Amino acid sequence: MNGIEGNTKISALDMPDVPMGLLPPHLELRRTRVLCAVDAPTHTESILYSGAYASMGVDNSLQLDHFCKTFRIEVNKLTEEDMEFDMIGIDPSIANAFRRILIAELPTMAIEKVLIANNTSVIQDEVLAHRLGLIPIKADPRLFDFMSENDTPNEKNTIVFKLHVSCEKGGPRLTVKTDELKWLPSGSDFLLETKEVPSNPTSKPKTYTSFSCSQDSLPELSANPIGPKHPDIIIAKLGPGQEIELEAHAVKGMGKTHAKWSPVSTAWYRMLPEVVLLQEVKDAKAEELVKKCPVNVFDIEDIAKGNKRATVARPRDCTLCRECIRGDDWEKYVALRRVKNHFIFTIESTGAVPPEVLFTEAVKILEDKCERVITELS
Amino acid sequence: MEHGSLTNHKASTFSLTDEDHTLANAVRFTLNQDPRVLFCGYSIPHPSDARVNIRVQTTGDPASEVLKDACQDLMLMCQHVRSTFDKAVVDFKMSKPIEDMNI
Numbered sequence: 001m002n003g004i005e006g007n008t009k010i011s012a013l014d015m016p017d018v019p020m021g022l023l024p025p026h027l028e029l030r031r032t033r034v035l036c037a038v039d040a041p042t043h044t045e046s047i048l049y050s051g052a053y054a055s056m057g058v059d060n061s062l063q064l065d066h067f068c069k070t071f072r073i074e075v076n077k078l079t080e081e082d083m084e085f086d087m088i089g090i091d092p093s094i095a096n097a098f099r100r101i102l103i104a105e106l107p108t109m110a111i112e113k114v115l116i117a118n119n120t121s122v123i124q125d126e127v128l129a130h131r132l133g134l135i136p137i138k139a140d141p142r143l144f145d146f147m148s149e150n151d152t153p154n155e156k157n158t159i160v161f162k163l164h165v166s167c168e169k170g171g172p173r174l175t176v177k178t179d180e181l182k183w184l185p186s187g188s189d190f191l192l193e194t195k196e197v198p199s200n201p202t203s204k205p206k207t208y209t210s211f212s213c214s215q216d217s218l219p220e221l222s223a224n225p226i227g228p229k230h231p232d233i234i235i236a237k238l239g240p241g242q243e244i245e246l247e248a249h250a251v252k253g254m255g256k257t258h259a260k261w262s263p264v265s266t267a268w269y270r271m272l273p274e275v276v277l278l279q280e281v282k283d284a285k286a287e288e289l290v291k292k293c294p295v296n297v298f299d300i301e302d303i304a305k306g307n308k309r310a311t312v313a314r315p316r317d318c319t320l321c322r323e324c325i326r327g328d329d330w331e332k333y334v335a336l337r338r339v340k341n342h343f344i345f346t347i348e349s350t351g352a353v354p355p356e357v358l359f360t361e362a363v364k365i366l367e368d369k370c371e372r373v374i375t376e377l378s
Numbered sequence: 379m380e381h382g383s384l385t386n387h388k389a390s391t392f393s394l395t396d397e398d399h400t401l402a403n404a405v406r407f408t409l410n411q412d413p414r415v416l417f418c419g420y421s422i423p424h425p426s427d428a429r430v431n432i433r434v435q436t437t438g439d440p441a442s443e444v445l446k447d448a449c450q451d452l453m454l455m456c457q458h459v460r461s462t463f464d465k466a467v468v469d470f471k472m473s474k475p476i477e478d479m480n481i
Contacts, residue, residue: 046407064451064454064455067455067458068458071458071459071462072462073459073462073463073466074466075466075467075469075470078467078470078471078474085463085466087459090455090459091407093403093404093406093407094404094407094452094455094459096399096400096403097400097401097403097404100398100399100400101400105400356463356467359463360460360463360464363456363459363460363463364456364460366400366401366404366452366456367453367456367457367460369397369400369401370401370405370449370450370452370453370456371449371453373394373401373405373445373449374446374449374450374453376379376394377380377392377442377445377446377449378446
C-alpha cells in the first residue's frame with residue numbers, strides 16, 4: 001500500500017483496468033483491512049464465502065497450498081517466561097482458537113487437596129487452601145496422568161507438598177512464603193486412620209497416597225526437582241504462638257475447570273496496525289500531529305527549503321487510541337487500519353512450561369479435536 | 379452425531395458434545411471457504427451444556443463428507459502452523475547468541 005493515496009471520487013467505469021484474477025484496490029482494501037474510524041471499526045468480518053468475488057474471476061476459497069506458501073511466523077521476543085511472535089496469513093478464527101486453548105485447555109499441575117493437621121493462624125482453612133491452589137508449580141504436566149475420582153493417588157498422578165511452620169511465642173511475626181513448601185517425593189506422611197488392628201504389624205502403615213516408588217527416582221524428575229516456581233510468594237502471616245501444619249496434593253487439570261490450572265498468566269493477540277497518511281501533512285500541522293500521538297508513531301522528516309513533513313515511523317506501536325483523528329478534519333489526513341490476517345501474539349507463561357512448548361501443545365490439541373470429530377463422523 | 383434426513387444427504391446438522399467456540403468457529407471458517415458449501419453456521423444451544431450444533435448445506439455432496447474434508451483441511455493447516463513455528467523458534471534461538479556476541 002502506498003503511503004499517500006488519492007481520496008477523490010472516481011466513477012467505476014473510469015477506474016484503471018485490473019487483470020483478471022486480482023481485485024481492484026478498493027475491494028482489496030475491504031477484504032484485507034479493518035478500517036478504524038472515529039466511532040467504530042468497519043469491515044471487521046473476514047469475507048469467507050468462496051464465491052464472493054466470482055464475478056471478477058477471483059477465487060476466494062481456501063487453497064491449502066496458497067496458505068502454506070503465504071503463511072509466515074516471525075519471533076520477536078523469546079524468554080523463559082514470555083514470548084511475542086507474529087503470525088502472518090492466518091484467519092482470526094484459528095488464531096482465537098489457539099488463544100482459547102492456551103488459556104483453558106492446556107493441562108498443568110496445581111494443588112487441589114489440602115490435608116490440614118493444624119491451623120491456629122488467623123487465615124481460615126479454606127482461604128489458606130485457596131491460596132495454595134493458586135501457587136504456580138514448576139512441574140512438567142506431560143509427565144503426569146489425569147486423576148479421576150476412582151483412582152488412588154499414586155506417583156503418576158499426584159505431587160505431594162508439606163508445609164509445617166510455627167512462630168515462637170515471644171518471637172517476631174513470621175511471614176510464610178512459598179519456599180517453606182517442601183516437596184515429598186515419596187508420598188504422603190499422614191497416616192490413614194484404620195479401625196481394625198493391622199494383621200501384619202511390620203507392614204508399612206497406610207498413608208493418604210500409595211506411591212510404589214519415590215518420584216525422584218524417575219530420570220526426568222531427578223534432574224529438575226519439583227517445587228513452586230517462585231520462592232517468595234506470601235502464603236500466610238503468623239503471629240507468636242501460631243502454627244500451620246498441612247499437606248497439599250497437586251493434580252493435573254485444565255483451565256476450563258478452574259483458573260489455577262491455566263498454564264499462562266495470560267495470552268493475547270492484536271492485529272498489526274497500519275497508519276496511512278492520506279494527504280501530505282506539512283509544517284505546523286506536522287508538528288501538531290507528532291505531538292498528538294502518545295506512543296510516538298509519527299516522525300518529522302525535513303524536506304528541501306526548510307519544509308517539514310510528517311511520516312509514519314513506528315506503526316507497530318499504535319495502540320488505536322485515535323488521538324490522531326480526534327478533532328475537526330483530521331480524518332482527511334490520517335487513516336487508521338488493521339491488517340486482517342497479521343496477528344501479533346503474546347504468550348506469558350506462569351513458568352511451569354516454556355511458552356514455545358505451550359504454543360506447540362496448543363496446536364496439537366486443536367489437531368486432536370479435529371481428529372476426534374473425524375473419527376466420530378466415520 | 380448427525381441429525382439429517384435419510385433421503386437428502388446434502389443438508390444436515392451435526393451435534394458435537396464437549397466442544398465450544400474454539401473448534402466450532404475454526405471448522406466454520408474452513409467449511410465456508412469450501413466451494414461446495416451453500417450454507418454453514420454453528421450455534422451453542424445453551425452455554426451451560428458443552429454442546430455445539432454445526433449446520434452444513436452443500437451443493438450436492440453429502441454433508442458429512444464435506445465436514446470431514448473441512449476437518450482434514452484444518453488439521454493440515456495446524457500441522458503446517460506447528461512446523462513453521464518450530465522452525466521460526468529454532469531460527470530465532472540460533473540468531474540470538476550471534477547478536478549477543480556482536481554486542
